[in-house]
Amino acid sequence: MILVTGATGNVGRHVLTLLTAGGHEVRALSRSPQAAAWPVEIDVVAGDLTDPAALAEALAGVESVFLFAVPGSGPSFVAAARRAGVRRVVLLSSGGVDDDAEVQDGPIATYHAEIEQALRDSGLAWTFLRPDVFAANTLMWAGQTKAGDVIRGAYAEAASAPVHEADIAAVAVAALTEDGHAGQVYRLTGPQSLTHADQAAILGQALGRPIRYEELPAEAIRQMMSAHVPAPILDNILATWASATGRTAPTTADIEKLTGRPARSYHDWVLDHAAAF
Ligand SMILES: NC(=O)c1ccc[n+]([C@@H]2O[C@H](COP(=O)([O-])OP(=O)(O)OC[C@H]3O[C@@H](n4cnc5c(N)ncnc54)[C@H](OP(=O)(O)O)[C@@H]3O)[C@@H](O)[C@H]2O)c1
Incomplete structure (x- = not known):
């Protein structure tokens, strides 16, 4: 089972559609699932990424997670994911994160870098997508x-x-469903x-x-x-x-390398x- 968070968002919507089309068992998390127009018929759990009880329900039986970056949510997500036996997390991070900086430049890069760090320290298999x-x-x-x-x-x-956003989603699906992406950072x-x-x-x-x-x-x-x-x-x-x-x-070839088609x-x-x- 793959849990898609941020599932009503620009990227998550495409992740859901691609995973479902590929025959994968998928669950979506949303704070207000009734308000959403779901692109496919889907198992949905209502809840907030910062709410441990909602996460426990959403993560039951889940092996892989597409993770939307909610500021400050890294440590509590990691704890819930480890308890639930999750093995792999693909994070929608930010191209603003700078691995060489001692201090990230501004709050957007900072909160994404904090969630990346929580995942690096987690023992889970992680992949970071850093889009422009x-x-x-x-x-x-x-x-x-x-x-x-x-x-x-x-x-x-x-x-x-x-x-x-569909290219970011295609890379996310590759990272969620194929081997060889653990510990990788993709600049999209x-x-x-x-x-x-x-x-x-x-x-x-x-x-x-x-x-x-x-x-x-x-x-x-x-x-x-x-x-x-x-x-x-x-x-x-x-x-x-x-x-x-x-x-x-700067431009990169990561999307083409990972999806087999040009960005x-x-x-x-x-x-x-x-x-x-
Ligand atoms: N925009 C850019 O230029 C840019 C560049 C680089 C990286 N990014 C990254 O991409 C993200 C935006 O992705 P997007 O455009 O696909 O999203 P989006 O269209 O802004 O939608 C936000 C999604 O996050 C979910 N969400 C928000 N807060 C939540 C919470 N507390 N608990 C559970 N779910 C929550 C929402 O779900 P519900 O409302 O259904 O709960 C919704 O699915 C940014 O936050 C950033 O991390 C953006």
Whole structure:
């Protein structure tokens, strides 16, 4: 039995579908399973990753876990997983984690690194997926593209190698179901370094409209996003965009190596989500 946490999320949804299509026995964890539209008929356990009682129920009979990183949940998850006899954990971590840093850069990398450490110390077989920025983050532009052809945001020239959530899920499924992934760290990127302005232009090409990115001062964006994003995380995101400005984002071949097919492009991702824009 494989337990998928974060199962209603961008990546977890695909993990569920791929595992089920592959004939694996799967269970999903969600805090509110009734509210979710499940892509396949599935055994679901209601509960929070930080709640030991819910975890005991969710982990009964489970051999492998796809783990969503809830801040601070590493030690309690590891204790519950060891009690339940879990053998393998594939963590959806972050490309922000830096193995060479004594102190991680910002709260996002810090909480992912803490969960990684709990798993390294656990005696369980672990695999860490460290994706670059999700292409799905640009869904936050959908309100603007529905209203017009201009996307207003910060740092037009901030670069990343945006990654398709289905590629992350395909790697997760390989790591959950094949041998040889224990103790491995996979850095998952899209195929190309793209700035925010590049992404807006590609979005326009894929939708057949002349969409452009208009840069606003970071402070204006901070005010717009502060209602939805906690201040330390928002500071972290803005600092990441500032430091990603004027550079080329590194790309890796890990997705192709692990799935046997090239990483999907941002153009592919837009075509898969065109209705949202
Ligand atoms: N966005 C990026 O650019 C980026 C880059 C690198 C890494 N990441 C990593 O990827 C994660 C986002 O993945 P995603 O986009 O697939 O997720 P998502 O769409 O944001 O969905 C969040 C998922 O986590 C579950 N969840 C949240 N808190 C939970 C809790 N306390 N207990 C149990 N489940 C909980 C939710 O389930 P329910 O609501 O059903 O309970 C939901 O399935 C980030 O948190 C980060 O770890 C993101």
